[in-house]
Amino acid sequence: MKNKLWSILFHLGMLLVAVITVFPFWWMLCASLMPSGEASDFPPRFFPETFTAEHYINLFSRLNLGRYFLNSLLLALGVTLFSLLVNSMAGFAFAKFRFRGRTPLFAGLISAMIIPGQVTMLPVFLLLNKMGLLNSYFGVILPTMASIFGIFLIRQYLQGVPDSLIEAARIDGAGEWLIYWKIILPLAKPVLVTLALFTFMGSWNDFLWPLIVLTREDLYTLPVALSSLLGEHVQDVELMMAGSVVTVVPVLVVFLALQKYYLQGIMIGGVKE
Amino acid sequence: MKWLLMLVWLAASSCTVQDTGKVKLRFWAMGAEGEKVKPLIEKFQQEYPDIEVAVQAIPWGAAYEKLLTAYAGQALPDVLQLGNTWIPQFASLEAILPLDAYIAGSAVVYPEAYFEGIWNTNIIGEKVYGVPWYVDTRLLFYRSDILADAGYPNPPQTWDEWKDVSRAIVAKTDSKYAAFFSLIFNDWQIPVILILSNGGKILRDNFQYGAFDDPRTLEALSFYIDFFRQGLVPRTMTEFANIYQGFERGDMAMMITGPWNIAEMRLRAPELAGRWTTAPMPVKESRNSVAGGASLVISSGCPNPEQAWKLVEFMARPDIQKTFFELTNDMPSVKAAWEAPQLQEDREARAFFEQLTAVAPTPPIAEWERIAVKIQEHMERVVYGQLSLEEGVKNLNKDVDRILEKRRWLLSKGLL
Amino acid sequence: MKTSRYAHIFFLAPALITLLVFFFLPVLAALLMSATDFDVYALGNFGRARFLFLENYRRALEDPLFWKALFNTFYFVMVGGPLTILVSLAAAVALNAKILRFRKFFRLAFFLPVVTTLVAVAVVWRYLYHPRYGMINYLLSGFGIEPIDWLGDPTWAMPALILLAVWKNFGYNMLIFLAGLQAIPETLYESARIDGANWWQQQFYITIPQLAPTSIFVTIITIIGYFQLFAEPFVMTQGGPLNATLSIVLYLYQQGFRWWQMGYASSIAFILFFILIVLGLVQELVRRRINRGGAV
Structure with missing residues (x-):
C-alpha cells in the first residue's frame, strides 16, 4: 500500500517535470495559431480561442521565410555531406593505417578540442573576406566541415572493425580507396548516420557563424532570420511564435525519426575515458 | 576534390566582364530605399542613355558590416547611400571622394537649397563629402487629449514647461508615466539631443577628448x-506591451522619436487619430535636435566620377525629390520639395519641417557610434542610481578618452 | 602489412588541410592580431595598426566592462553549471528507477529541449518572461508571488538566463549519467542490501563513487559550453539591463564585429582560451587523483 502510494507520487512528480520541459513548445504552438494580440491577453491563454494560419501565411508570403528555410536546409545538408566525407576519411586513416606520428597527431587533435571556436572567428572572417567567400555557403561550409569530434567518433567505431576484413580485401588486390568506399563506409553506416545527425542538427541550430558570414538578407538561415525578425517585430508575439515553430519543427522531426542513432553518439562521446 | 573545383568556379565567376559603350554605375541603397528607388533609376537612364545603373538593396541591419567589408575588399560601389553619422568614418578612411569641385559647378546642388544643420553633417574638415538624400530628426510626439486634461492645451515650449507638463500628467491624469525614453542598447538619441539643445560640448580639442564635464552638458544630462x-x-520598456500600445492606452503621453513613427502610429492605432500630434522640441538655449538622415556619396575607387555625379545631382532635383518622397515616405532633403501638398497639409509632418531648421550634427569622427553607445551605457547606470551623475560623467570621459586614443595617435603621426 | 606507404596521407589530407587553414593557422593569426591594435582604420591600410605586444591584455584588465563580462560569465557558469548537473543527475536516477513506467516517454520529454534551436527557444522564453503578459509570472502569481521583471531587472536577468539554460541543457547530461548508471553492476547494490544499506546509503556509497568518472566528463563539457554563453543574451537582452547579462563571447562579438576592434577582441578570445585551459588542467588533476584512489 505504501509502495503503491509512493509509486503514484513518483509518477506524478515525473509528469510535472515533463510538463515543464514540454510546456514552452506547447505555448509556442498555441500562440502561433492565435489571432494578433491574443497572446498578450491577460490572463494568458493556454489554448487559442480561434485558430488562424495568418501568421504562417504572412511569414511565407511576405517575410520570405521559405527562402530562409531553403537556405537552412541546403546549408545543413551541404555541411553534413562534406563533413561525412572528410571526417570518415580521416577517421579511417587514424583507425586502420599505421604510420609514423599517428598517436601524437591524434592526441594533438584531441587536446586542440579545448580551443574555443571564438579564438579563430576574427582571422577566419578576414581570410574568407580575402577569398571572396563571405556571403556564400562555402564560407560557412569550409571552416566547419572538418571536425575533430567527427574524426574521433569514426575512429572509435572503426577500431572495433576487425583488420582481417581489410587484409582479405587487400589480398584480393583492392586499392585503398575501393576498400574505403566498398567495405569501410558500408560497415560504418550506423556511426555515419550518427555523425550525419549530429552535424545536420548542429548546423541547423548554429547561430554565431552564419550570423557573421552571411550578412546578405537573401542568404540568412532560419535562426539568423528569426533574430533579425525579432528586431522589427518584437511587438508581434504570434508572428514570432510561428517563426519559431517553423525553425524548430524540422530538427524535431529529424531527431524523432533517428533518435536511436543520436543516443548512440552520446554514448560513444560520453564514455571517452 | 569536388569542393576545390567549386572553389575555382566560384572565384572565376566573381570576375565580371567589362561591357562596351555604356558607362556602368553600381549603386547601393539601404533597405526600403533600395527597393523603391527603381522607378527613379529608370527615369535617370532615359535622360542619360549612355549611363547604365545597377541598384542593389542592402538590408539596414547588416549595412554597416557590409560596407566595411566591401571597403576592406575594395569592392565599394560607385555611388552609395550613407547614414550621415557614418560619413566621417568613410571620409577618414579615404573611401569616399570630396565633392566640392562638382558642387561649385552645379546649378542644382548648393548649400542654401538644404537645411543648414543637415548640410553640415556632410562637411568633414572643410570638405563636402555627401549630398543629403533624405532627412530625419527626432521631436516630440504627444497625446494632445492627455496634455489638455493635465491643463496644457499646447505642447511645452520650454524645458521648464516640459517638466511642469510631465509632473501634471502624472499627478492629474490616469497616465502612470509622462513620457517614455528608451534606455535600450544603442538608443542614445535623447541625452545627445538635450546636450545639443543646451549648447553643451561633447568632445574637445579637435574631437580628441571627452568634454562631458562641460557645465552646459552636465546641466542637460541632469535634466534628463x-x-x-x-x-x-x-x-524599462517592459512597463508596456510595446510603445504603440503604451501610447495608445495612455500609459504615457509623450515620446521623442522620428518621422517613421507617424505612419506607424496611424497604422497601429487608427482610432487614436486627432488625439495625438507632433511638435518641435521644447527650447532651452536652442531648439536643436539631432541631424539625421542619409546622403549620397561617391566612392574613391569609382572610375567614372563624372557620371556618378550626374546620378547624385539627378537625385537632388526638387521634382525627383518629390517623387522620391511619394515612393518612400522619406522626408525630402531639398527644402523646395516640401511644397508638395502631401507635406504641406500634413500637420504631423509640418512639425518636422520646423524642427529641421534647428538641427545640429553629432561630432564628425569615425568613433562617434561607439562614443554614443558609451553615453547611453553610463547614463543607464546613473538612472539606476548605481552612480551619481558626477561619477558617471567622470567614467564617461575616461572611457571616451580611451576610445579616442587611436585617433590622437593617428593625428599625431599625420595619418588622419 | 603490404600497402601503399602514403595512402594515409591521401585520406588525412582533406581534414587536416581544412583544419590547418581554418583552425590552426587562424589560432596563430589571432595570437598575432591580439598583439596589435588592428581595427577599422587598419582594415584598408596596415600602416594604421601598431604592434602593442601585451598592451591589449593590460587594457582588458583595466576595462571595467571586460571585468563585468567576466564576472557575469562566471556567475552563469558557477550557478548554472552545478544546477544543470544536479538536475540531470536527479533526472537520470529517476529515469533509472525500477518502478518507473513509460520510461521512453519521459526520456524523450526531458530530452526535447536539447535538440531544439537555441535561438527559437530564446525567442519563446523572452515572451514567457514578459512581466505583465508572460506565462511565468502568471503561474507564479498563483502562489502569491508579485510579478518579476525577469529580463528588465538587473538582479533577475541573469537568473532568468540560467533557468532557461538548465531547462535547455539538462537532458543531454541526463543521458550520459543514465549510461553511467546502467553500467554499474547490479551485484554491488544486491550485496549492499544484504548488508542492510537503505536507499540513501546505496546512492551515497555506490552510485556516487561509481559515477565519478562520468561526473567529471559531464562537468567539464557543461562548463566549457557555458563559458561560451552567447545566443541567449544576444537574443533576449542584448547584454542589458545595465550590462547584467553581458557575457565574454557577447563582448568579444561586440568589440570584433560591431566596432571592428579586432586586435582587442582577439586578446579577449585568448583570455577565454586561457581560462578553459586552466579548467582543463584542473579536471585532469582531479581525474588522476580519483584514478589513483581507485574504486572504493
Whole structure:
C-alpha cells in the first residue's frame, strides 16, 4: 500500500517535470495559431480561442521565410555531406593505417578540442573576406566541415572493425580507396548516420557563424532570420511564435525519426575515458 | 576534390566582364530605399542613355558590416547611400571622394537649397563629402487629449514647461508615466539631443577628448536624469506591451522619436487619430535636435566620377525629390520639395519641417557610434542610481578618452 | 602489412588541410592580431595598426566592462553549471528507477529541449518572461508571488538566463549519467542490501563513487559550453539591463564585429582560451587523483 502510494507520487512528480520541459513548445504552438494580440491577453491563454494560419501565411508570403528555410536546409545538408566525407576519411586513416606520428597527431587533435571556436572567428572572417567567400555557403561550409569530434567518433567505431576484413580485401588486390568506399563506409553506416545527425542538427541550430558570414538578407538561415525578425517585430508575439515553430519543427522531426542513432553518439562521446 | 573545383568556379565567376559603350554605375541603397528607388533609376537612364545603373538593396541591419567589408575588399560601389553619422568614418578612411569641385559647378546642388544643420553633417574638415538624400530628426510626439486634461492645451515650449507638463500628467491624469525614453542598447538619441539643445560640448580639442564635464552638458544630462528620478519616465520598456500600445492606452503621453513613427502610429492605432500630434522640441538655449538622415556619396575607387555625379545631382532635383518622397515616405532633403501638398497639409509632418531648421550634427569622427553607445551605457547606470551623475560623467570621459586614443595617435603621426 | 606507404596521407589530407587553414593557422593569426591594435582604420591600410605586444591584455584588465563580462560569465557558469548537473543527475536516477513506467516517454520529454534551436527557444522564453503578459509570472502569481521583471531587472536577468539554460541543457547530461548508471553492476547494490544499506546509503556509497568518472566528463563539457554563453543574451537582452547579462563571447562579438576592434577582441578570445585551459588542467588533476584512489 505504501509502495503503491509512493509509486503514484513518483509518477506524478515525473509528469510535472515533463510538463515543464514540454510546456514552452506547447505555448509556442498555441500562440502561433492565435489571432494578433491574443497572446498578450491577460490572463494568458493556454489554448487559442480561434485558430488562424495568418501568421504562417504572412511569414511565407511576405517575410520570405521559405527562402530562409531553403537556405537552412541546403546549408545543413551541404555541411553534413562534406563533413561525412572528410571526417570518415580521416577517421579511417587514424583507425586502420599505421604510420609514423599517428598517436601524437591524434592526441594533438584531441587536446586542440579545448580551443574555443571564438579564438579563430576574427582571422577566419578576414581570410574568407580575402577569398571572396563571405556571403556564400562555402564560407560557412569550409571552416566547419572538418571536425575533430567527427574524426574521433569514426575512429572509435572503426577500431572495433576487425583488420582481417581489410587484409582479405587487400589480398584480393583492392586499392585503398575501393576498400574505403566498398567495405569501410558500408560497415560504418550506423556511426555515419550518427555523425550525419549530429552535424545536420548542429548546423541547423548554429547561430554565431552564419550570423557573421552571411550578412546578405537573401542568404540568412532560419535562426539568423528569426533574430533579425525579432528586431522589427518584437511587438508581434504570434508572428514570432510561428517563426519559431517553423525553425524548430524540422530538427524535431529529424531527431524523432533517428533518435536511436543520436543516443548512440552520446554514448560513444560520453564514455571517452 | 569536388569542393576545390567549386572553389575555382566560384572565384572565376566573381570576375565580371567589362561591357562596351555604356558607362556602368553600381549603386547601393539601404533597405526600403533600395527597393523603391527603381522607378527613379529608370527615369535617370532615359535622360542619360549612355549611363547604365545597377541598384542593389542592402538590408539596414547588416549595412554597416557590409560596407566595411566591401571597403576592406575594395569592392565599394560607385555611388552609395550613407547614414550621415557614418560619413566621417568613410571620409577618414579615404573611401569616399570630396565633392566640392562638382558642387561649385552645379546649378542644382548648393548649400542654401538644404537645411543648414543637415548640410553640415556632410562637411568633414572643410570638405563636402555627401549630398543629403533624405532627412530625419527626432521631436516630440504627444497625446494632445492627455496634455489638455493635465491643463496644457499646447505642447511645452520650454524645458521648464516640459517638466511642469510631465509632473501634471502624472499627478492629474490616469497616465502612470509622462513620457517614455528608451534606455535600450544603442538608443542614445535623447541625452545627445538635450546636450545639443543646451549648447553643451561633447568632445574637445579637435574631437580628441571627452568634454562631458562641460557645465552646459552636465546641466542637460541632469535634466534628463531628473525625469527618471522623479518617476516621470519608466526605466524599462517592459512597463508596456510595446510603445504603440503604451501610447495608445495612455500609459504615457509623450515620446521623442522620428518621422517613421507617424505612419506607424496611424497604422497601429487608427482610432487614436486627432488625439495625438507632433511638435518641435521644447527650447532651452536652442531648439536643436539631432541631424539625421542619409546622403549620397561617391566612392574613391569609382572610375567614372563624372557620371556618378550626374546620378547624385539627378537625385537632388526638387521634382525627383518629390517623387522620391511619394515612393518612400522619406522626408525630402531639398527644402523646395516640401511644397508638395502631401507635406504641406500634413500637420504631423509640418512639425518636422520646423524642427529641421534647428538641427545640429553629432561630432564628425569615425568613433562617434561607439562614443554614443558609451553615453547611453553610463547614463543607464546613473538612472539606476548605481552612480551619481558626477561619477558617471567622470567614467564617461575616461572611457571616451580611451576610445579616442587611436585617433590622437593617428593625428599625431599625420595619418588622419 | 603490404600497402601503399602514403595512402594515409591521401585520406588525412582533406581534414587536416581544412583544419590547418581554418583552425590552426587562424589560432596563430589571432595570437598575432591580439598583439596589435588592428581595427577599422587598419582594415584598408596596415600602416594604421601598431604592434602593442601585451598592451591589449593590460587594457582588458583595466576595462571595467571586460571585468563585468567576466564576472557575469562566471556567475552563469558557477550557478548554472552545478544546477544543470544536479538536475540531470536527479533526472537520470529517476529515469533509472525500477518502478518507473513509460520510461521512453519521459526520456524523450526531458530530452526535447536539447535538440531544439537555441535561438527559437530564446525567442519563446523572452515572451514567457514578459512581466505583465508572460506565462511565468502568471503561474507564479498563483502562489502569491508579485510579478518579476525577469529580463528588465538587473538582479533577475541573469537568473532568468540560467533557468532557461538548465531547462535547455539538462537532458543531454541526463543521458550520459543514465549510461553511467546502467553500467554499474547490479551485484554491488544486491550485496549492499544484504548488508542492510537503505536507499540513501546505496546512492551515497555506490552510485556516487561509481559515477565519478562520468561526473567529471559531464562537468567539464557543461562548463566549457557555458563559458561560451552567447545566443541567449544576444537574443533576449542584448547584454542589458545595465550590462547584467553581458557575457565574454557577447563582448568579444561586440568589440570584433560591431566596432571592428579586432586586435582587442582577439586578446579577449585568448583570455577565454586561457581560462578553459586552466579548467582543463584542473579536471585532469582531479581525474588522476580519483584514478589513483581507485574504486572504493
